[in-house]
Amino acid sequence: MAIEINMPALSPTMETGTLAKWMVKVGDTVESGDVIAEIETDKATMEVEVVDEGTITQILVAEGTEDVPVGQVIAILVEEDEDLSAMPVPTAVTASAPASAPAAAPAPAPNVPAPVAATSVAVSDPAIPSGTEMVSITVREALRDAMAEEMRRDPDVFIMGEEVGEYQGAYKVTQGLLDEFGPDRVIDTPITEHGFAGLGAGAAFAGLKPVIEFMTFNFAMQAIDHIINSAAKTHYMSGGLVKCPIVFRGPNGAASRVGAQHSQNYAAWYASVPGLKVIAPYDAADCKGLLKAAILDPNPVVFLENELMYGESFDIPDLPDLVLPIGKARIFREGSDVTIVSYSITVGQALKAADMLAEQGISAEVIDLRTIRPLDIETVIESVKKTNRCVIAEEGWPQCSVASDISAQLMEKAFDWLDAPVTRVNSVDVPLPYADNLEKAAVVTAEKIVQAAKAVCYSD
Amino acid sequence: MPSKKPAAKPAASPRRRSVKTAHFKPSNDDLVDFYQQMLLIRRFEEKAGQMYGMGLIGGFCHLYIGQEAVVTGVQTALKDGDSVITGYREHGHMLALGCDPKSIMAELTGRSGGCSGGKGGSMHMFDPDKGFYGGHGIVGAQASLGTGLGFAAKYRKTDNVSVAYFGDGASNQGQVYESFNMARIWNLPVIYIIENNQYAMGTSVKRASSEVELCRRGESFRIPGEQVDGMDVLAVRGAMDKAVKYCREGNGPYILEMKTYRYRGHSMSDPAKYRSKDEVKKMRAERDCIDQIKEKILDLGITDEAGLKAWDKDIKSRVADAASFAQESPEPAAEELYTNVYIEG
Numbered sequence: 001m002a003i004e005i006n007m008p009a010l011s012p013t014m015e016t017g018t019l020a021k022w023m024v025k026v027g028d029t030v031e032s033g034d035v036i037a038e039i040e041t042d043k044a045t046m047e048v049e050v051v052d053e054g055t056i057t058q059i060l061v062a063e064g065t066e067d068v069p070v071g072q073v074i075a076i077l078v079e080e081d082e083d084l085s086a087m088p089v090p091t092a093v094t095a096s097a098p099a100s101a102p103a104a105a106p107a108p109a110p111n112v113p114a115p116v117a118a119t120s121v122a123v124s125d126p127a128i129p130s131g132t133e134m135v136s137i138t139v140r141e142a143l144r145d146a147m148a149e150e151m152r153r154d155p156d157v158f159i160m161g162e163e164v165g166e167y168q169g170a171y172k173v174t175q176g177l178l179d180e181f182g183p184d185r186v187i188d189t190p191i192t193e194h195g196f197a198g199l200g201a202g203a204a205f206a207g208l209k210p211v212i213e214f215m216t217f218n219f220a221m222q223a224i225d226h227i228i229n230s231a232a233k234t235h236y237m238s239g240g241l242v243k244c245p246i247v248f249r250g251p252n253g254a255a256s257r258v259g260a261q262h263s264q265n266y267a268a269w270y271a272s273v274p275g276l277k278v279i280a281p282y283d284a285a286d287c288k289g290l291l292k293a294a295i296l297d298p299n300p301v302v303f304l305e306n307e308l309m310y311g312e313s314f315d316i317p318d319l320p321d322l323v324l325p326i327g328k329a330r331i332f333r334e335g336s337d338v339t340i341v342s343y344s345i346t347v348g349q350a351l352k353a354a355d356m357l358a359e360q361g362i363s364a365e366v367i368d369l370r371t372i373r374p375l376d377i378e379t380v381i382e383s384v385k386k387t388n389r390c391v392i393a394e395e396g397w398p399q400c401s402v403a404s405d406i407s408a409q410l411m412e413k414a415f416d417w418l419d420a421p422v423t424r425v426n427s428v429d430v431p432l433p434y435a436d437n438l439e440k441a442a443v444v445t446a447e448k449i450v451q452a453a454k455a456v457c458y459s460d
Numbered sequence: 461m462p463s464k465k466p467a468a469k470p471a472a473s474p475r476r477r478s479v480k481t482a483h484f485k486p487s488n489d490d491l492v493d494f495y496q497q498m499l500l501i502r503r504f505e506e507k508a509g510q511m512y513g514m515g516l517i518g519g520f521c522h523l524y525i526g527q528e529a530v531v532t533g534v535q536t537a538l539k540d541g542d543s544v545i546t547g548y549r550e551h552g553h554m555l556a557l558g559c560d561p562k563s564i565m566a567e568l569t570g571r572s573g574g575c576s577g578g579k580g581g582s583m584h585m586f587d588p589d590k591g592f593y594g595g596h597g598i599v600g601a602q603a604s605l606g607t608g609l610g611f612a613a614k615y616r617k618t619d620n621v622s623v624a625y626f627g628d629g630a631s632n633q634g635q636v637y638e639s640f641n642m643a644r645i646w647n648l649p650v651i652y653i654i655e656n657n658q659y660a661m662g663t664s665v666k667r668a669s670s671e672v673e674l675c676r677r678g679e680s681f682r683i684p685g686e687q688v689d690g691m692d693v694l695a696v697r698g699a700m701d702k703a704v705k706y707c708r709e710g711n712g713p714y715i716l717e718m719k720t721y722r723y724r725g726h727s728m729s730d731p732a733k734y735r736s737k738d739e740v741k742k743m744r745a746e747r748d749c750i751d752q753i754k755e756k757i758l759d760l761g762i763t764d765e766a767g768l769k770a771w772d773k774d775i776k777s778r779v780a781d782a783a784s785f786a787q788e789s790p791e792p793a794a795e796e797l798y799t800n801v802y803i804e805g
Contacts, residue, residue, distance in 0.1 A: 199642060
């Protein structure tokens with residue numbers, strides 16, 4: 001019987017990969033566990049092992065083919081004692097064209113819908129000099145470049161965390177930093193979140209500028225005492241004598257089908273703490289400009305990234321010193337009928353929702369908060385004065401959320417401007433489930449935002 | 461049965477330090493200095509206890525009475541650029557670094573003249589200019605923070621050391637071991653001082669620790685540890701000199717377990733029913749750190765009883781001045797509520 005060998009998914013978020021190298025050729029016999037190919041993703045190069053025994057009869061995707069979708073048939077293996085000549089011949093894919101139309105069932109798309117690349121220019125951003133060249137980089141590269149630039153500028157800046165050095169980052173955000181800056185400044189820690197968060201805070205008391213990477217903020221719950229009690233409060237408790245210039249960064253929130261313990265959004269937790277600044281950027285330019293601002297800031301900063309955004313590309317201005325202001329929201333898209341407030345990955349859903357609403361004749365203004373603390377509520381209020389309606393979209397639980405807080409502040413500060421109740425669109429109030437259909441039902445989607453926006457416009 | 465040759469006795473583990481380091485050999489001036497420092501801490505803490513009773517000090521207040529030899533022996537071994545961090549029982553650590561008793565007492569009363577401007581209180585005092593980084597109320601946190609101070613000393617390629625004090629209670633916190641591990645793999649210049657006063661609040665070491673010799677807690681991290689008579693300032697200083705030299709030479713962290721005793725309860729609100737009055741009385745009568753040095757001073761004829769009385773009077777008057785200052789200093793201005801949350805720029 002012929003067995004189809006499919007392009008494997010090597011991480012929860014992988015959708016395509018490059019078939020870098022075949023380790024076998026047609027006619028080779030293989031046994032379970034043999035390495036037959038090497039696959040490259042944006043994070044790593046992995047070996048593909050064969051599970052069954054038999055003879056490779058066809059190789060359907062040529063070496064060097066990029067963007068091979070997960071699930072596509074890449075080779076055919078025939079078990080012993082079968083008539084090789086009787087097998088059907090699927091069409092082969094050459095390296096010259098990206099693979100498409102997978103023969104096998106395609107891999108499920110991530111449930112947190114794919115980020116939407118947007119080209120809107122922020123209305124409230126610092127002016128970009130005319131003639132500035134735009135370059136396309138991924139969020140991952142933007143974050144790395146921000147750290148590298150600040151490490152070049154200031155020898156007191158160092159990066160510490162699990163797998164940041166020799167492994168080049170669990171999500172490859174620190175790729176290349178060890179080579180450039182060496183092991184004294186790119187420090188691999190043991191799996192010791194509580195300990196290295198405290199160590200970092202102590203080093204910051206002494207005047208160093210640590211960037212502490214958590215592999216995910218889900219693991220930072222082990223370290224939250226130092227983030228809050230040591231980093232956030234010491235300046236106040238010491239009457240201003242002790243400073244703690246530190247950045248805690250890493251991916252936050254749900255990825256794709258990684259279960260409840262790896263899928264929490266901590267923005268509201270940290271944003272409730274005076275003494276901390278909390279940043280949750282969406283696109284590459286904000287990731288770079290705001291991470292540089294975070295490292296330059298003399299206060300402790302919690303910098304919340306999103307794993308699903310790491311591989312997304314955006315055009316960013318090619319400026320030597322792209323530093324964006326902390327605490328300034330941006331109007332990502334102007335509109336007049338309803339304000340949609342969001343941050344981090346959900347901005348992509350908000351923009352998609354705005355497109356869908358436009359088709360139905362509703363003009364939505366999309367605000368990306370970018371910083372959660374200090375919260376730029378003024379920009380939200382100004383928008384609501386124009387639209388008189390507000391929907392807040394946020395991946396994460398509804399109770400005591402960022403959305404709840406904005407909702408409360410709008411009631412206090414913009415009550416007379418509102419023509420409809422402020423509406424929150426949050427993840428469902430349950431631990432995030434693993435099952436594909438349940439996870440899809442739990443997270444924020446553009447459709448849910450559209451539904452809420454139409455409701456506040458009384459047009460549903 | 462064939463006769464068995466007795467197995468060779470295994471060599472003592474190089475990590476186990478049962479040896480007692482030689483006591484510090486003090487000059488007459490050293491003895492006077494140690495005596496006066498310890499006496500200042502005791503008189504200060506007695507006054508703080510009295511003021512607490514009068515309602516002038518609020519919240520929690522943990523007194524250091526009985527343990528004075530530890531900070532005195534440890535901190536006289538340090539030099540400029542070294543750093544010190546501890547938990548919430550830190551009035552003595554501030555005094556031993558030469559911080560002004562007035563600003564410490566005014567912090568206890570929550571006044572603007574306090575070292576933290578009245579915003580920290582008894583548990584949160586700092587003096588980074590003197591290398592003192594607090595003053596931390598979460599038991600065990602200072603072990604990780606102090607490891608970070610040691611990391612900074614090494615990162616900057618200095619020969620400075622970090623001293624991280626914690627108690628027998630904190631020695632059961634997980635982050636202490638996370639810190640030991642990192643300090644050892646990176647050879648950080650951190651001296652962990654375990655102030656074993658034998659009771660974590662009301663729980664004796666015997667009830668809380670599977671290994672009661674806390675100096676051995678670093679063994680599985682290959683950190684040398686030593687148990688020291690924490691009631692004898694000369695033993696403390698002798699062990700500390702050795703530990704400091706070890707750290708300054710780049711050998712990595714060191715653990716000193718100071719066997720000490722607090723005469724008062726855990727905090728002002730603790731009547732200390734978990735131990736007998738006799739136990740405390742015996743300790744005070746036989747092991748008191750100040751009496752031990754007093755005897756030496758008299759034996760050596762450095763001064764006589766009248767001289768000691770004059771010193772005591774001088775120290776009492778400094779403490780009285782601090783107490784007056786702490787009551788006269790105004791409360792923080794109302795706008796101070798909102799300052800020091802963030803650093804501008």
